[in-house]
Amino acid sequence: MKYTYSALLLALVLLIAMLVNLFASFYNGDDKLTPQGEPRYHFILITQDNNDPFWTMYKNGATKAGETKNVFVEFVDIKYKDAALTINAVEMAILSNVDGIALQPFDVKESTEILQKVRDANITAITFENDVFYIPEISTVGSNSYEVGFASGEMAAAASGGKADIAVLVNDPGAKDSKQYNSIKYQGLLEAISKYPEMTVSQIYTLDTRMFEVDKLTNTILNENPDIDLIICSDSENTPGVAQVVIDSGKVGNVKIIGYGAMPQTMNYIKDGVVYGTIAADSYSIGYNTVIQLADIFDGKQISEFYNTDIYAITSRNLEEYREIFKTEEK
Amino acid sequence: MLNFGGVKFRTKLLVFVQLSILVVLLASVYVYFSLQILIRDTTVMYEKTMELTAVYRKMDSIQQEIQFYLSTNSSDSLISFYDYMNEIKAGADKLIKNVSYTPEGIKSKNAANMIINYLEHAEQAIMAKRGRDIDGYTAYYALTVKENNDIMRYIEEIMSGELISTSNSYAAISKRIQFATTFNNILIIGVIIFVSSMIFSFSFQITKPITKLAAYAKRVSVGDFDVEVQSVTGGEIGVLYNAFNSMVVSIKKFINEIQEKARLEASLNEQRLNNLKMKNELREAELLALQSQINPHFIFNTINIGAKIAMLEGDKRTCTYLENAADIFRYNLRGLDSYVPLKEEIDNVRSYIYLLQIRFGESVNFKADFCEDTKALGIIVPRMILQPIAENAYIHGISEVEDGGTITLKVRSNEDFVYVYVMDNGIGITQEKINELLGDMGDDDLQMVLASKRGHTTGIGVSNVINRLRLYYNRNDTVDIKCEKGLTQVIFKLPRNFEKGANYVSSINS
Numbered sequence: 066m067k068y069t070y071s072a073l074l075l076a077l078v079l080l081i082a083m084l085v086n087l088f089a090s091f092y093n094g095d096d097k098l099t100p101q102g103e104p105r106y107h108f109i110l111i112t113q114d115n116n117d118p119f120w121t122m123y124k125n126g127a128t129k130a131g132e133t134k135n136v137f138v139e140f141v142d143i144k145y146k147d148a149a150l151t152i153n154a155v156e157m158a159i160l161s162n163v164d165g166i167a168l169q170p171f172d173v174k175e176s177t178e179i180l181q182k183v184r185d186a187n188i189t190a191i192t193f194e195n196d197v198f199y200i201p202e203i204s205t206v207g208s209n210s211y212e213v214g215f216a217s218g219e220m221a222a223a224a225s226g227g228k229a230d231i232a233v234l235v236n237d238p239g240a241k242d243s244k245q246y247n248s249i250k251y252q253g254l255l256e257a258i259s260k261y262p263e264m265t266v267s268q269i270y271t272l273d274t275r276m277f278e279v280d281k282l283t284n285t286i287l288n289e290n291p292d293i294d295l296i297i298c299s300d301s302e303n304t305p306g307v308a309q310v311v312i313d314s315g316k317v318g319n320v321k322i323i324g325y326g327a328m329p330q331t332m333n334y335i336k337d338g339v340v341y342g343t344i345a346a347d348s349y350s351i352g353y354n355t356v357i358q359l360a361d362i363f364d365g366k367q368i369s370e371f372y373n374t375d376i377y378a379i380t381s382r383n384l385e386e387y388r389e390i391f392k393t394e395e396k
Numbered sequence: 397m398l399n400f401g402g403v404k405f406r407t408k409l410l411v412f413v414q415l416s417i418l419v420v421l422l423a424s425v426y427v428y429f430s431l432q433i434l435i436r437d438t439t440v441m442y443e444k445t446m447e448l449t450a451v452y453r454k455m456d457s458i459q460q461e462i463q464f465y466l467s468t469n470s471s472d473s474l475i476s477f478y479d480y481m482n483e484i485k486a487g488a489d490k491l492i493k494n495v496s497y498t499p500e501g502i503k504s505k506n507a508a509n510m511i512i513n514y515l516e517h518a519e520q521a522i523m524a525k526r527g528r529d530i531d532g533y534t535a536y537y538a539l540t541v542k543e544n545n546d547i548m549r550y551i552e553e554i555m556s557g558e559l560i561s562t563s564n565s566y567a568a569i570s571k572r573i574q575f576a577t578t579f580n581n582i583l584i585i586g587v588i589i590f591v592s593s594m595i596f597s598f599s600f601q602i603t604k605p606i607t608k609l610a611a612y613a614k615r616v617s618v619g620d621f622d623v624e625v626q627s628v629t630g631g632e633i634g635v636l637y638n639a640f641n642s643m644v645v646s647i648k649k650f651i652n653e654i655q656e657k658a659r660l661e662a663s664l665n666e667q668r669l670n671n672l673k674m675k676n677e678l679r680e681a682e683l684l685a686l687q688s689q690i691n692p693h694f695i696f697n698t699i700n701i702g703a704k705i706a707m708l709e710g711d712k713r714t715c716t717y718l719e720n721a722a723d724i725f726r727y728n729l730r731g732l733d734s735y736v737p738l739k740e741e742i743d744n745v746r747s748y749i750y751l752l753q754i755r756f757g758e759s760v761n762f763k764a765d766f767c768e769d770t771k772a773l774g775i776i777v778p779r780m781i782l783q784p785i786a787e788n789a790y791i792h793g794i795s796e797v798e799d800g801g802t803i804t805l806k807v808r809s810n811e812d813f814v815y816v817y818v819m820d821n822g823i824g825i826t827q828e829k830i831n832e833l834l835g836d837m838g839d840d841d842l843q844m845v846l847a848s849k850r851g852h853t854t855g856i857g858v859s860n861v862i863n864r865l866r867l868y869y870n871r872n873d874t875v876d877i878k879c880e881k882g883l884t885q886v887i888f889k890l891p892r893n894f895e896k897g898a899n900y901v902s903s904i905n906s
Binding site for chain 1: 422
């Protein structure tokens, strides 16, 4: 008899617990619908939607800064770095009456025009990961291209032992005056290898990221210039492509690769010894400071025109350490 | 743990039923709220897109109105343009007001702001047209076309995003529905099993003790009052058991009382029977006496007259004989219920023996041996106790001996008793016969009396005398019989100070 009542009481307790749980979820559901306080500003950050950990980290940093500054940060993803897509996204942002816009410039001319449009609409703008195009009165946050070039050069020297025929792959800036783009990074590179007389840059190749022609171009490099024994990439998405071609043509070890970015494939190639090392931007910091800088403008603070973030030189020696950093920061 | 043993069945049932109801009720509440949440989630999901869809449809229409107005200048389309504009603006304002700062929610706000900006541009296009600023309105018109396309695409994007997240949340919701359904089914099955098993258990709990009680009752009904009813603690059944128990005890007590009463009644009846027997004994004696005295008064008178005639004739011997005979008849006529002094009894014996001596001559001798205590002869005794003994001494003793014998009557006394001895030296009596005569009186004695010889007797047997004396004095040692050395003695031990006569008579008559 007492077992019966115990069973009944147990069922009751269970039901009550379930009901409480249900009510909890009921009201939690309500919480989701009510805005948790009006954010002070609404920023749109034009970002990309691909598997480069750069963007994941960037968004994490920006979101964190948005929470710190009580700013709503909206990410508008475009498929790839493209002038038309960026312009359209910015136009929509202007129409949306946002308070601030951050974007990664794609060239000098059109970027300047669209940023002018932003300013005309009384919207504050900032650029990030751009020190190649100087756009007047627009601040920028990101790694220093000269430093990137210099770090690449040093890594190349370390990889080759100070003796190499180097091929440099750069992305097509989509604008006429690519000189400016190349010059800063290139200056850094030259500066780094100038100490090694036996290191020479044989050729600079430009690459249109949209055309998926990295296979073809790499093959061309390897075939046309058999002397070349070191390739420096300046784009995170292309680095694994170059490494794959070198593997396919059986030149692992003969042709060394200095990569860019921290794509998971690149990290794996470093581990396997296909890629000697890579230079990666501190994208979390870039994202974080993009929002902080924008918010600071609204808060009436004077901000510097350049905000330089760190760069990471990743080789097989410190690979696991950086994997850890990128993984934890991804959270 | 709580002790449920002593709780009443009513309480148990009430608690059980209410708990069951509560379980089912809570389960229903659970289901109800689950459904409410599902409905709410679904409603919220559709409400969000509904407003957007409404705006989306109107965006298409308003662009057509703008185009129509710009090409035809129609006032109708202008009116409908403003109508649409107001409606869309209201919708956009509502969207901005209800903004939720989530990656999805912010897009509605963006769309609303875009629409407001677009409407401004559209209005400017209309104004330019009205102001006949051809360049102005064409430029604005181109802008509105682009913006309209962009906005519609943007809304489409939102809605497709919404659709994706909707399908995601639908998956979660359907999972929850499935869970709730499974839970309910299990609960319903559980409650059904539980309730039915409880009903079984309850009915067994109720019927089992009752069946047991019925078995007890059956045993009691066949007279087995020694049933040990195992007590049941508490509850209505417990009350029933206690009541049954006390009923059994009471029945047992009543039956014992009845048995006791019956026993008492039986002993009382026995006593009555004894009294009746005694009465019968007397009546029998009287009857026998009467039977032997066919019209005794007539015989007495006749004999008396005979005696007178003999006296007148001068025949003294005949006169004495007849007087003695008349005395015996007279003495007999007075009945057995009366009491007489011992002397009268002795005189009666003298008369009887005188008759015998005249009749049988020398063969019958008589000796009287009285003590000097004359008061001893004055004690009151029942009538007709000595004569039947003397008669017996002659018939069974002396008459059987050819040479005859002597009958001796001896009286002795002490302070308490008067002893009367009736002795003869006849044939004697066997010890078996003595034992038979001195044994308890019963039916056999009566039979013996009836079967005895009648020729020489007055009709009253020895055993009748013994029984009467025993009943009268209420003691067994009042008569003794001895037969030693050819001398047969019947000894009467009569208490001197015995005043029972009256009581005795009344008890016999009752």
